[in-house]
Each structure stands twice: as C-alpha cells, then as structure tokens.
Amino acid sequence: MTEQFDYTTTEHVVGPEAADPAAEETVFDERVRAEARLIVERYPESRSALLPMLHLVQSVQGHVTAEGMRFCAEQLALSTAEVNAVATFYTMYKRQPCGQFLVSVCTNTLCAAMGGDEIYRALSEELEAGHEETAGTPGAEGSVTLEHAECLAACDFAPVLQVNYEYFDNQTVAGALETVRALRRGERRSPTRGAPLTDFRDTERQLAGFFDGPGAEEAATASAAAPETVRGADQARERGWTAPPMPEEVELPPIPDKK
C-alpha cells in the first residue's frame, strides 16, 4: 500500500497502488468494518468514535498508517485532515510500526529524579534503540519498542515503566534491564498490578473495546488500582466521609466580551 498522504489539505492523496480497492480489502476487510460499526454504535455522534477506532486500526496494522486514517475518515464521515490531527496529537497512536512490546519509561520530573532517566538510558543502550525505535523486527516475537513517557499517573511508585500499558512499579536499572531482556527472549514478566501482558496488537484491540483476544478475560476483570493509591478513598469510606452534595445549579461568572 502506498503511504501517500497530504497533511495540509482535507483531501487524501491516493497514489496508483493505494487506489487499488482489492489492496484495501486485504487489511480492513468486512470483519474489521463490522467491528468499526459496533464502535460507532456506542456513541450518539459517530465522530466521537474516533479514539477507539484508531486503536482498532493499531490492532490490525500495529500502528496508524495513512490507510488506517483513510479508513477512519470513511467510517466516521470525517476528513482525513481531521483524523490526522487527532492521530498525531495523542502519543498512544504510533506512526511507526510497533514492537510486540511497547516499553514506556516515565521520565517526567518525579520519576526522572528517582532514577527514571538512568533506567531509560540503560534500556536505550541495551536495546540499541532511541525514543520510538524498535529492537528487532516490529511485530515479531521479542521485538521491543522503547519510548520515554510523560507522567504515567503512578508517581507514588516512582520510578515506573509500563509494558503495553501495564505497570511495573518501583523500578531499578537492574530490574528494568531484566524485564526487557526477558521480553527480548519472548518471555512475559508479570506486571506489578493489573492484567497479564499481551502483545501490543492484542492490547490495542482491548483499548478499542473488544475483549475477545488472548488475555482479554483477565484484562476485563483485573484492577490496576494499588492499595497505596486508593488509601484515601478507602479511609473515607471506612469513616463515612462524603463530599458535600453538588448544588443543582451553579452560577458561572460572566464571559467577557471579545475585543
């Protein structure tokens, strides 16, 4: 499939190879189209389905391709420019083929100070890969894509990393290296909490809302909430503390006129 895409217009540019409808069929076949319709049915407005739809594309292709963006645009009656704007804004949508495992090392302030920078450096050397680069052939057994990530919302367990969005808390350089070496051998280490590891594409399928692949049953019921994180909520429940009720109506401050 020709990856021709003009990001400056609302029209997609179709090269001779990309225009071949048979080629389109091979990837986004009737099954995927039916799943896309199921996603759309979840929302009152079809355009609201774009985020899970992009995850569906990644579950099929391992990243978001120009073809995948055209597929979303067609399904949701959006322009390819609108789809592109969303796909390039969120870091969870990958523009390069992803490995079997995506390793995200938090290098935001707290994790960086607690050792996240050293962990990222060590993994980068081990994998001979930089940000969003893959050791091994993307998608093949044992392939690992490395990325540094902004705050992963687990600062109480800094430094943290995620593998396919599952948490590995309180990391050390040695422990992170061990985990990544195991992944390269095709072994799946158990995350600190949450669901067992699945392949990147299977994880993406779950993020699209389909819990029918490998590990999906566990993922549907697993809780990633650590006792430390929800301790405040637990204590409030035990002591009967509640927040004051929300008023029926809240008076908002007037919006100043535009000058």
Ligand code: FES
């Ligand atoms: S700074 Fe790393 S999880 Fe928040």
